[in-house]
Amino acid sequence: GQQVMQIPQYQHVQEGEDFTTYCNSSTTLSNIQWYKQRPGGHPVFLIQLVKSGEVKKQKRLTFQFGEAKKNSSLHITATQTTDVGTYFCADGSSNTGKLIFGQGTTLQVKP
Amino acid sequence: ETGVTQTPRHLVMGMTNKKSLKCEQHLGHNAMYWYKQSAKKPLELMFVYNFKEQTENNSVPSRFSPECPNSSHLFLHLHTLQPEDSALYLCASSLAGGEQFFGPGTRLTVL
Numbered sequence: 001g002q003q004v005m006q007i008p009q010y011q012h013v014q015e016g017e018d019f020t021t022y023c024n025s026s027t028t029l030s031n032i033q034w035y036k037q038r039p040g041g042h043p044v045f046l047i048q049l050v051k052s053g054e055v056k057k058q059k060r061l062t063f064q065f066g067e068a069k070k071n072s073s074l075h076i077t078a079t080q081t082t083d084v085g086t087y088f089c090a091d092g093s094s095n096t097g098k099l100i101f102g103q104g105t106t107l108q109v110k111p
Numbered sequence: 112e113t114g115v116t117q118t119p120r121h122l123v124m125g126m127t128n129k130k131s132l133k134c135e136q137h138l139g140h141n142a143m144y145w146y147k148q149s150a151k152k153p154l155e156l157m158f159v160y161n162f163k164e165q166t167e168n169n170s171v172p173s174r175f176s177p178e179c180p181n182s183s184h185l186f187l188h189l190h191t192l193q194p195e196d197s198a199l200y201l202c203a204s205s206l207a208g209g210e211q212f213f214g215p216g217t218r219l220t221v222l
Contacts, residue, residue: 043203098166
């Protein structure tokens with residue numbers, strides 16, 4: 001069935017270092033969404049990417065959608081302790097509204 | 112607060128019990144979802160409802176029975192669960208194809 005592969009599963013960084021998580025699909029995606037889940041919390045929507053090669057920025061976060069619309073990345077510049085959590089990408093291609101989530105990347109930031 | 116509420120927040124039940132989880136949203140969304148989140152499989156879609164009609168059942172065992180009486184309310188009825196069903200159950204809602212708003216979840220423990 002449909003699968004979205006996300007790597008790495010875990011990442012530990014020193015505060016101030018950069019962080020990137022990658023999302024890959026074997027099929028072309030119509031759109032991809034990114035969510036963040038803080039420890040003990042619930043997923044919160046960050047952004048949706050729709051266009052081939054699209055790049056969007058939110059402060060220190062940069063989101064990219066591949067030219068072939070089969071991969072995406074989230075890059076955080078100069079991590080802070082507030083960035084701690086699990087970042088999920090999700091395939092939003094279904095016409096029923098369902099999302100297929102990647103396994104998530106859990107980010108730990110050492111102060 | 113995302114506008115999606117879930118009750119109860121915590122639930123402990125025996126394998127022979129029957130209980131129900133409730134989800135409510137007043138965001139004017141037409142789609143509602145149940146997800147299961149456990150350590151082994153981070154975010155598994157269970158059911159999707161669009162305009163009160165079930166449009167996805169992701170091969171969920173019959174001991175989980177969803178009910179959607181209207182576009183604002185979603186229930187998950189539980190009976191004869193197994194210990195491996197212990198997990199965080201998340202409800203979400205959206206306008207068709209858009210970002211999903213998650214509730215805080217119900218932490219379920221099956222003894």
